[in-house]
Amino acid sequence: MDRRRTFWGLVLPPGLWLVAFLLVPLTLMAAFSSRGDMRGGILRAWTPTAEQYQVLLETGSYTRLLAVSAGMALLVAVIATLLAYPIAYFLAFRAGRRAPTYLLLLLIPFWTSYLLRVMAWKLILGSGGALNSLLIGLGLIVEPLRFFFYNRGAVVLTLIYVWIPFAALPIYAALLRVEPSIMEAAFDLGATPLRRLQRIVLPLSLPGLVASFFLVFIPTVGEYVTPLLIGGSSGSMYGNIIQDFFTKAGNWPLGSALAMVMLVATLLAVVLAAVLVDVRRLVDI
Amino acid sequence: MQKFDHPRVLIVLGTVALLLTACAGAAPPPAATEPPEAGPTQEAEPTQVEGSLTVLDWAGYDAADFWTDFQQAYPNVDVGFEFGASDADIYAKMAAGDQADIFHPYTGWGQFYVDEGLVEEIDTSQLSNWDKVPDSMKALGQFNGKQYCIPWDWGFTSVLYRTDKVSGTIDSWAALLDPAYSGHISTWDDGPGMVAVSSWIHGWDETAITPEQLAQIKQEWTDQRALNLFYWAGEPELTAAIASGDVWVAYAWQGAYATLLGEEVPVAYANPKEGRNSWVGLYCIRKGTENYDLALKFLDAKLGEATGNNLVNLYYYGSANQDVMNGITDEALKAAFSIDDPSILENTNFTPNLTAEQRDAWTAMWSEVKAAP
Numbered sequence: 001m002d003r004r005r006t007f008w009g010l011v012l013p014p015g016l017w018l019v020a021f022l023l024v025p026l027t028l029m030a031a032f033s034s035r036g037d038m039r040g041g042i043l044r045a046w047t048p049t050a051e052q053y054q055v056l057l058e059t060g061s062y063t064r065l066l067a068v069s070a071g072m073a074l075l076v077a078v079i080a081t082l083l084a085y086p087i088a089y090f091l092a093f094r095a096g097r098r099a100p101t102y103l104l105l106l107l108i109p110f111w112t113s114y115l116l117r118v119m120a121w122k123l124i125l126g127s128g129g130a131l132n133s134l135l136i137g138l139g140l141i142v143e144p145l146r147f148f149f150y151n152r153g154a155v156v157l158t159l160i161y162v163w164i165p166f167a168a169l170p171i172y173a174a175l176l177r178v179e180p181s182i183m184e185a186a187f188d189l190g191a192t193p194l195r196r197l198q199r200i201v202l203p204l205s206l207p208g209l210v211a212s213f214f215l216v217f218i219p220t221v222g223e224y225v226t227p228l229l230i231g232g233s234s235g236s237m238y239g240n241i242i243q244d245f246f247t248k249a250g251n252w253p254l255g256s257a258l259a260m261v262m263l264v265a266t267l268l269a270v271v272l273a274a275v276l277v278d279v280r281r282l283v284d285i
Numbered sequence: 286m287q288k289f290d291h292p293r294v295l296i297v298l299g300t301v302a303l304l305l306t307a308c309a310g311a312a313p314p315p316a317a318t319e320p321p322e323a324g325p326t327q328e329a330e331p332t333q334v335e336g337s338l339t340v341l342d343w344a345g346y347d348a349a350d351f352w353t354d355f356q357q358a359y360p361n362v363d364v365g366f367e368f369g370a371s372d373a374d375i376y377a378k379m380a381a382g383d384q385a386d387i388f389h390p391y392t393g394w395g396q397f398y399v400d401e402g403l404v405e406e407i408d409t410s411q412l413s414n415w416d417k418v419p420d421s422m423k424a425l426g427q428f429n430g431k432q433y434c435i436p437w438d439w440g441f442t443s444v445l446y447r448t449d450k451v452s453g454t455i456d457s458w459a460a461l462l463d464p465a466y467s468g469h470i471s472t473w474d475d476g477p478g479m480v481a482v483s484s485w486i487h488g489w490d491e492t493a494i495t496p497e498q499l500a501q502i503k504q505e506w507t508d509q510r511a512l513n514l515f516y517w518a519g520e521p522e523l524t525a526a527i528a529s530g531d532v533w534v535a536y537a538w539q540g541a542y543a544t545l546l547g548e549e550v551p552v553a554y555a556n557p558k559e560g561r562n563s564w565v566g567l568y569c570i571r572k573g574t575e576n577y578d579l580a581l582k583f584l585d586a587k588l589g590e591a592t593g594n595n596l597v598n599l600y601y602y603g604s605a606n607q608d609v610m611n612g613i614t615d616e617a618l619k620a621a622f623s624i625d626d627p628s629i630l631e632n633t634n635f636t637p638n639l640t641a642e643q644r645d646a647w648t649a650m651w652s653e654v655k656a657a658p
Contacts, residue, residue, distance in 0.1 A: 038380075042377065062653075233510045
């Protein structure tokens with residue numbers, strides 16, 4: 001009896017929170033996506049219509065942009081996870097007593113504004129930035145090179161940089177659960193460090209890797225701030241279009257429809273990935 | 286069950302409770318209202334008037350400089366500000382039932398508020414500064430033959446360009462689509478704005494763009510995207526890029542021009558043969574507000590001289606108060622407003638009111654330009 005009470009006592013508050021601030025808004029958004037237009041005020045009743053989805057599908061460029069955004073998100077997630085793995089490995093197995101200090105250092109970027117971290121790349125990649133100044137100073141070029149910035153490449157690079165500290169955390173948590181005695185046993189049985197990594201550490205930390213990948217992939221599909229700041233005219237992502245329909249056009253129905261399509265597509269992609277890709281096979285367990 | 290026997294906890298709670306009541310008690314008592322001066326027909330002195338107003342405005346416009354006349358005259362009135370990020374945002378808030386007494390849309394969006402029954406008519410006889418506003422400005426706040434809003438701030442849009450990077454003078458809006466400046470162009474991130482530019486270039490009626498014309502406009506701006514470095518959302522972003530030499534030719538408001546002149550960057554503000562654009566900011570009163578009289582006083586004070594001077598000198602925006610405009614002496618500002626050349630205003634395209642269909646179609650067109658492969 002007591003355990004039931006404890007269970008509900010712990011689950012109810014976050015549950016209610018999720019219902020109020022996740023399920024209800026999502027339902028409202030789904031409802032808005034069935035609206036024809038915004039005339040007559042926000043709160044007037046309307047007859048549901050699939051018109052917005054029709055417009056969406058007929059304008060082929062929106063779905064194409066969603067695919068491109070998902071592709072960029074995939075690239076960012078894979079590279080960020082791969083780069084985060086050595087950091088997490090170091091923290092878990094090599095840092096020893098200094099691990100908390102290094103973890104703190106890893107987390108310090110979170111304490112700065114997201115916008116600052118993005119704009120910092122302008123100081124590096126921009127026409128007056130560090131990279132160009134270096135190349136000009138070395139005499140390799142005369143005019144600054146402009147292809148580093150205001151394009152999709154700059155967006156991908158910046159997003160990888162922003163996500164690496166996030167991606168390291170689930171992997172670190174998973175690696176902490178690897179028993180040191182297993183590592184010792186492998187050593188005693190003659191395994192090289194590489195073999196140990198491949199046959200023991202990697203398979204055991206797989207849940208953390210997968211969590212890390214999806215932690216980065218899912219939000220990046222809908223990313224709009226970074227492309228807005230440094231993507232340039234041709235670097236828009238799907239999230240920018242949604243934002244434009246809500247804030248510039250006041251066209252909530254079409255914006256909601258775009259958002260619902262992204263939600264469903266992302267969920268489908270994740271489910272499909274979980275079903276089709278047996279990651280354990282990839283890692284040769 | 287253990288007896289609840291923690292005197293320390295009680296002492297702490299008691300102390301906290303005492304502190305809270307002390308803090309509440311320390312709050313200043315509300316200012317005593319003095320009785321009106323003379324008989325019942327005379328209004329209370331402005332300095333004695335009390336009340337509160339809420340204004341839905343753009344970020345930065347809550348600065349005390351922009352309502353200084355009202356502050357001086359009515360120091361006992363509380364003015365609170367809410368913020369909107371764009372015309373669409375402000376419109377969405379008001380349509381959803383925001384209780385702000387006053388709000389600040391720009392020309393082009395004014396008609397929507399009238400159509401949706403969100404504005405009160407302005408009793409201009411109560412505005413002491415109304416005669417300082419030129420008739421052409423007054424007309425911009427009129428809808429369906431009635432004065433629903435007052436004009437307050439205005440400015441130009443034109444082509445701003447680096448004279449040291451561009452050979453010759455630019456005399457047409459078509460410069461924004463010129464491949465000669467590839468990679469160094471920047472336009473505002475706004476669909477209706479770009480539709481207007483195309484209409485001027487082609488000589489079309491910007492209030493009556495047909496679907497075929499819109500399709501052509503979409504194709505032209507999709508092609509232009511390859512020449513465009515980035516779409517700017519705010520003037521600081523644009524001025525930094527022009528000052529650094531990344532952008533040579535831009536769609537810009539004259540605030541950017543004045544700022545760059547002040548930074549001694551070699552720029553010029555074109556007088557395109559198709560004419561510059563001008564936009565005007567409006568202040569309107571929400572329908573059903575209980576503070577109608579106070580709101581009118583606020584609007585009247587907005588048109589005041591000190592407020593207007595701050596608007597001109599701090600933001601380089603024009604004031605609807607013509608006396609303020611006539612009193613400008615700064616040479617950079619005079620150049621920015623083309624004050625010495627009255628023919629500029631005659632050739633200017635003032636932003637017309639958008640219809641809801643145009644708003645939806647033109648913003649969707651712009652999203653398709655951005656989403657195009």
